[in-house]
Amino acid sequence: MKLPVGYHKFHKNKFLNYQLNRWYSLGYARKENIQTIGSKIKTFDDYINEFQKASEDAIQENRLKNAATYLRASEFLIEPNDVTKIPIYKKFIELFDKVFEDQNFERHKVPYNGSFLSAIKLPSKTKEVKGTIIGIPGFDAFIEEFYCIWNYFTENGYDFIAFEGPGQGGSRRLYDQYFDHDYEKPTKAILDYFELNEVTALGVSMGGYWIMRAAAFEKRIKRVIAMPPLYDWLEMTNSFNQKLAKWFLTKRRLTNFFIRLKMNVGTIKHTINNALFIQNKSDPFDAVEWMMGMNKEHIHSHLIDQDVLLLTGENDAFQPVGLLKKQKEALTKAASVSERIFTKSEQADQHCQMGNLGIALEEMLNWINKKST
Incomplete structure (x- = not known):
């Protein structure tokens, strides 16, 4: 799938504008729908309602990829104590699974801490399997919304396992797993469950912090990518x-x-x-x-001895570019440290390269291929 290129002004509020660009950049939203929604938003309630209306319209027109995306976007800003939050999440999952039912991906409930972690496995779409990549979303994302990322790697020869740790996505909403900064623990559960001995690990958004923490303690991770690094909140x-x-x-x-x-x-x-x-x-x-709790002492950068790739955008408003430099300096024992700072001219300068996600995917793939040989 060819991903959209361009970061647009869908709304005057920078936070809402980023979210609108987020859904569009991931490839499953219509630009005209996002523009219309953006023009009607003044409050969080407007945002929620307009995306729900857009989802209902898309269902009526059998545009189920759009419908699932808009329902996910709606759930994003529903407050935690709102009784509609979990039902809307479940409806999103139902739509998502229907959209991708012809794709060869598997849902897994991975035993963890008396309940389960949510995970999906996407097998390589090539005859020769180069290896396995594991990936996690960030602070407020689901594994499903980044399907375009995971799928890209399967098209290029890798098995991919995406999972949600405690507090994230379905692990929180379905299995009551609450957050734990010590991300090596859920990572170990995933590696054990899928019987993996050597993987590349990718953390998207705030996942770039948790996956680095996991790599510090879990040495079955041989290569680690932070997109972008957080390093220390303060x-x-x-x-x-x-x-x-x-x-x-x-x-x-x-x-x-x-x-x-x-x-x-x-x-x-x-x-x-x-x-x-x-x-x-x-x-x-x-x-x-x-x-x-996310700080330079907790992340244990000095224990990371794997190959590391750090990615960010020069105008990232959530995890500023300076954090990449500090994280790089702290990786004193890493086997290698590579970095890429994407620019405005590449239309990839925003958080997680929304605006030109494709260029980041290509950068990661080339790095993994090089470090895996």
Whole structure:
């Protein structure tokens, strides 16, 4: 599938505009639909309702790929305590499976921590299988929405296993697995279940942090890709803000008060809501504490001795380019460290290269092929 190229102005709000570009860049949305939806959005409720309407229209016209994508987009901003959140997720999964029922992919329930992790396996579409890649989504993504990424590698000779760790996707919504920063534990469960001894591991978005943490402790990972790296949450801010954030962690009631004041703002509202949802908590303070759990001490960069590829965009608003440089400096024992910073001229400068995802896929494939030989 040829992915769209171009990062568009679908909305004046940068956060909403990125999300609209996200669904379009992944290849299963109509540009005209996204433009229409964007023109009608003023609030999160507008966003939710317009995508649900677009999904219903697509179902009526038998455009099921569009319908599934728009339903997923709608679920994205439904608040954790909304009783429609899980039913809409389940309807999305039902649509997704119907859309791709002719594809040779398998759903798996991987035993973990008294319940299960959600995983899908996509076998290579070539006669010669070059190896296996495992992949994870990020803070607020599903394995299904990145199907175009996983599928790309199967078309080029690799088996691909995508999974959702505790707190993510179906692992949270179906199996009540709540978040754990120690990502080597679910990674071990996946490698054990599929009997894998050597893999390349890819983390997309905030998954770029968790997959690096996994590689530090799980040596069946031979090559690791962070798209992009996070390294340390506080490194995104200046030294004053770092000190302020640490001070707020000593003031639970005050922190809750100020966060609730700010939660009418788009990015903050979504970040806090989702951080609490994946932990099954309700106190905003716990969201801040969760964010601080992703730090340069916890990631254990000094234990990573594999080949590493770091990718980012020069204008990434969520995981800024400076984090790549800090992560690279910390990889003192890596077998090799490669990097690629995508530019605006390539239309790949945004978070996770939305705008030109294809160029990132090609970069990763070439690197994996080179490091696997």
